Amino acid sequence: MGADVMFERMRRLSADIRIWTLRTIGDAGFGHIGGSASIADVLAVLYGEVMQIDPEHPDWEDRDWFVLSKGHAAPALYATLALKGYFPMEWLKTLNKPGTNLPSHADGNLVPGVDMTTGSLGQGISAAVGIAAGNRVQGRNSWVYCILGDGEINEGEVWEACQTANHFQLDHLILFVDWNKKQLDGRLEQVNQPLDIEQKFRSFGLDAQTVVGYDTTSIYYAIKKAQSVKGKPHVIILDTFKGLGVDFAEEVEFNHYLSFDRSKAEAAITEIERRYAEGTYPRGELRW
Amino acid sequence: MVKIRNDISAENIEMRQVYCSSLIEAAKKDPKIVTVDCDLSSSCGTKDFSIMFPERSFNVGIAEQNGCAMAGGLAASGLKPFFHSFAVFSSRRVYDQIFISCAYARQNVKIVGCDPGITAENNGGTHMAFEDVGILRAVPEVTIVEPTDTVMLKNLLPKIVDTNGLFYIRLMRKKAVGIYDNGSDFVIGKAAQLRSGNDVTIIAAGIEVAEALKAADQLKAEAISARVIDMFTIKPLDKECVLACARETGAIVTAENGNIIGGLGSAVAEVLSENLPTPLERVGVRDCFGQVGSIGFLKEKYGLTAEVIAEKARIAISRKTRQ
Numbered sequence: 346m347g348a349d350v351m352f353e354r355m356r357r358l359s360a361d362i363r364i365w366t367l368r369t370i371g372d373a374g375f376g377h378i379g380g381s382a383s384i385a386d387v388l389a390v391l392y393g394e395v396m397q398i399d400p401e402h403p404d405w406e407d408r409d410w411f412v413l414s415k416g417h418a419a420p421a422l423y424a425t426l427a428l429k430g431y432f433p434m435e436w437l438k439t440l441n442k443p444g445t446n447l448p449s450h451a452d453g454n455l456v457p458g459v460d461m462t463t464g465s466l467g468q469g470i471s472a473a474v475g476i477a478a479g480n481r482v483q484g485r486n487s488w489v490y491c492i493l494g495d496g497e498i499n500e501g502e503v504w505e506a507c508q509t510a511n512h513f514q515l516d517h518l519i520l521f522v523d524w525n526k527k528q529l530d531g532r533l534e535q536v537n538q539p540l541d542i543e544q545k546f547r548s549f550g551l552d553a554q555t556v557v558g559y560d561t562t563s564i565y566y567a568i569k570k571a572q573s574v575k576g577k578p579h580v581i582i583l584d585t586f587k588g589l590g591v592d593f594a595e596e597v598e599f600n601h602y603l604s605f606d607r608s609k610a611e612a613a614i615t616e617i618e619r620r621y622a623e624g625t626y627p628r629g630e631l632r633w
Numbered sequence: 634m635v636k637i638r639n640d641i642s643a644e645n646i647e648m649r650q651v652y653c654s655s656l657i658e659a660a661k662k663d664p665k666i667v668t669v670d671c672d673l674s675s676s677c678g679t680k681d682f683s684i685m686f687p688e689r690s691f692n693v694g695i696a697e698q699n700g701c702a703m704a705g706g707l708a709a710s711g712l713k714p715f716f717h718s719f720a721v722f723s724s725r726r727v728y729d730q731i732f733i734s735c736a737y738a739r740q741n742v743k744i745v746g747c748d749p750g751i752t753a754e755n756n757g758g759t760h761m762a763f764e765d766v767g768i769l770r771a772v773p774e775v776t777i778v779e780p781t782d783t784v785m786l787k788n789l790l791p792k793i794v795d796t797n798g799l800f801y802i803r804l805m806r807k808k809a810v811g812i813y814d815n816g817s818d819f820v821i822g823k824a825a826q827l828r829s830g831n832d833v834t835i836i837a838a839g840i841e842v843a844e845a846l847k848a849a850d851q852l853k854a855e856a857i858s859a860r861v862i863d864m865f866t867i868k869p870l871d872k873e874c875v876l877a878c879a880r881e882t883g884a885i886v887t888a889e890n891g892n893i894i895g896g897l898g899s900a901v902a903e904v905l906s907e908n909l910p911t912p913l914e915r916v917g918v919r920d921c922f923g924q925v926g927s928i929g930f931l932k933e934k935y936g937l938t939a940e941v942i943a944e945k946a947r948i949a950i951s952r953k954t955r956q
Contacts, residue, residue: 406711453709454739461709462738465729468702472734475706475714482667482689482712502730505699513691 351394355561358428359389360621363590364614365424365437369447371610373440376449379587379600381421383525383558384492386627387583388425390564391490400430403457409487410476412461414469415494415523416450423447423456431458467500469493470520474506477518477578488572492521496528499537504549510578511550519571520551520580524558525587529601546580558583559590559627590627592616635825636814641846644783649678649747649806651783655790656715657685663794667707669693669700669716677717677747678806701727701744705734708741713794719753720746720762720803724769735799736772743793743800749779750890751931752805752840753923761923767895769801770868777868778821779803779839784813785865792821803839803867810843812863824871830860833946834878834885838864838897840928840937841888841916847939848888852946859946870900872908879911884949886914888942893917912952914945 362385370376392398396409413422420440427434432446439445446455450464461476463469473491480487493503510518524542526532533539546553552574556563564583571579587601588594591613594603617627624632660666660682667689674680674692683690691707693700697718704714716723723746724731735742746765748754753761769775776798780786786804793800812827819825827842828849837845842863849859860882862874879885885905887898898915905911918935932938 410710412706461706462733465733467698468705468730468734471699471702471730472706472709472738474699475703475708476710477706478691478703479667479707479710479712482707483710502696502698502702505693505696506703509691509693509696509699509703512694 352562355389355393355565356621358393359386359561359627360617361428362388362421362424363617363627365428366421367591367610367613368607369420369424369437369440371605371607372438373442374606375602375604376420376440377417377601378591378594378603379527380415380494380523380525381418382591382594383585383587383589384418384421384523385590386559386561387492387521387564388421390561390568392425392429394565395568396490400458403431407485407487410460410489412469412473412476412489412491413451413463414473414491415466415497416463416469419449419451422451422459426456426458432456466494466497467502470503470506473518474510474515477510477515478513480517487517489518490521491518492523495522495524495526495533495539495542496536498522498542507546507549507551514576515578516575518578519568520578522580522582523585524582525585525589527587527601543582550577552577552579553582555582555584558585586628590617635817635819637827638811638814641810641812641843643808644811646783647678647807648783648786648804648809651786652790652804653678653681655787657682659791659794660686660689663713665711665713666794667691667712667714669704669707669714671695671697671700671718671722673718676806677745679717697722697726698730701730702734704742705730705738705740709738713741713743715743715745717745717747719760720749720765721760724762724765724801728768732772736775740799741797743802745802745804747804747806749803749805749839751923751928751935751937752807752890754928754931755925757925758923763892763918763923764895765803766867766891766897767899770895770900775799775801775868776821776866777801777803778866781839781842781863781865782809782811782813784811784815784817785819788817788819789821796821805840809840812842819865822866822869822871824874825863825865826860827863828859828861830858831882832858832884833950834860834862834882835888835942835946836862836864836875836878836885836897836901837888838867839890841890844937844939844942845888848942848946851939851943857946857950864897867897867900870904872904875901875904876909879905879909884912884953886916886942886945886949888916888937890937891917892920894920912949914949916942916945
């Protein structure tokens with residue numbers, strides 16, 4: 346398979362993840378669309394090409410592992426897992442409905458393919474550190490991927506976890522920060538000055554890069570580059586925008602959690618397909 | 634079946650030494666056992682484990698929240714992590730990490746809280762966990778165990794290793810009063826009866842078990858027959874035992890090294906009031922903060938002595954008569 350075909354497939358998967366995330370939240374009527382939309386591209390790279398997984402056997406011990414530390418973006422993860430065949434697409438219609446298997450925050454006990462329950466910010470990264478350490482103890486060569494929110498890194502525990510990952514030289518741990526510039530109450534610098542995020546991680550001993558976080562090709566190469574650096578954990582800061590690729594969410598300042606219905610979702614999906622067909626980035630910028 | 638020592642007196646070995654040697658023994662057989670420490674491995678006694686199994690020991694430094702959620706991740710990867718710190722940090726400081734990354738995530742994590750209650754002695758009020766049992770009892774599905782002496786600890790540890798699920802092990806680290814003889818066997822969730830008796834039952838845990846036995850001796854001199862129960866599993870509580878004691882003795886006294894709000898006394902009160910209302914008196918810290926002092930001083934200060942237990946037994950019996 347040529348690289349072009351692979352990159353095209355990732356781009357298509359990222360569009361599909363956005364589409365099904367929109368339908369999932371649209372059917373529920375409300376949800377965390379802003380931070381779900383902005384991780385669709387990295388999920389497409391991970392689940393589309395990078396991760397060694399077997400949806401038929403979600404608990405395969407030698408798989409690569411994934412922890413959604415920003416657990417509130419679970420609808421995007423659920424859409425990804427359903428598209429990969431971990432569970433029936435019909436489940437996506439049940440988000441947050443009574444008795445569902447798909448609660449608003451990522452649930453490892455209810456959802457095949459969710460490797461760790463998350464939702465209390467700051468803890469997922471520690472769990473990912475534990476999984477990476479545990480894989481080493483058990484002689485596995487698996488990679489552990491973990492997505493953090495840029496608001497989530499307010500949590501002190503995130504930096505505790507980075508120190509531990511560095512101290513134990515967990516070089517099979519790759520973190521992502523969804524740097525979408527906003528947290529629930531507003532822009533990062535309004536709520537809690539983020540300083541230089543990449544430099545902060547570097548100071549904590551991580552191999553750090555920043556990439557255009559909605560360019561699947563750039564994300565793919567950033568992961569490959571990270572995997573070549575031995576002896577330290579890695580972070581890839583994804584320069585994104587909250588609500589990315591969902592036209593109505595892109596226009597709303599406070600877009601952490603929005604109410605919308607299926608018809609609004611379908612209108613936004615038309616725009617996603619238009620941008621995809623045009624070969625533009627999710628934001629609508631020209632790719633070439 | 635338990636065997637009681639003839640001479641009930643201080644042991645000559647510390648609980649933490651027996652804890653660590655038992656964990657090492659278990660870990661030789663079970664490669665899934667790993668430890669997480671938070672810069673207190675010297676205090677909690679786990680240093681030898683890290684020397685024996687350097688690749689299976691993770692000291693994360695003074696970063697309890699991370700260490701606890703990391704334990705959840707270690708368990709998710711298939712291991713059996715034992716997380717250690719002082720009881721205040723192993724419960725209060727990491728409560729949300731216990732709740733979400735261990736309990737709610739259904740991870741097989743064993744949390745060890747050292748120096749519970751007044752056994753924190755000269756570390757004082759900042760380090761004196763009176764509330765750990767109360768707050769952890771409110772976490773669904775957790776098992777709370779308070780080993781009484783080294784014989785029990787040695788017997789229980791392999792069982793804890795082999796029982797899937799979240800545990801909180803409330804562990805005094807220095808020398809306990811030896812109650813049990815070698816060969817005693819314990820079942821998690823089943824209380825141990827130390828004395829038979831018909832007039833009142835004293836249900837105790839931890840360091841209060843020895844006080845309960847002394848109280849029973851004092852009461853015996855007054856021709857009061859006191860049953861003594863070691864309720865080393867505080868959750869799930871041995872409800873059948875509590876109800877049998879209530880039926881057969883008609884009066885209950887609880888004794889615990891912690892706040893009576895939320896702890897063993899509360900747990901017993903819940904069972905009695907819902908099933909068989911029975912006169913109950915609770916011995917424990919009466920909703921106040923800790924302070925520095927020796928165990929002897931603190932026992933007197935907080936009313937955790939045999940004399941207080943005996944007095945509460947008389948009161949409970951008198952209430953029974955009035956009813």
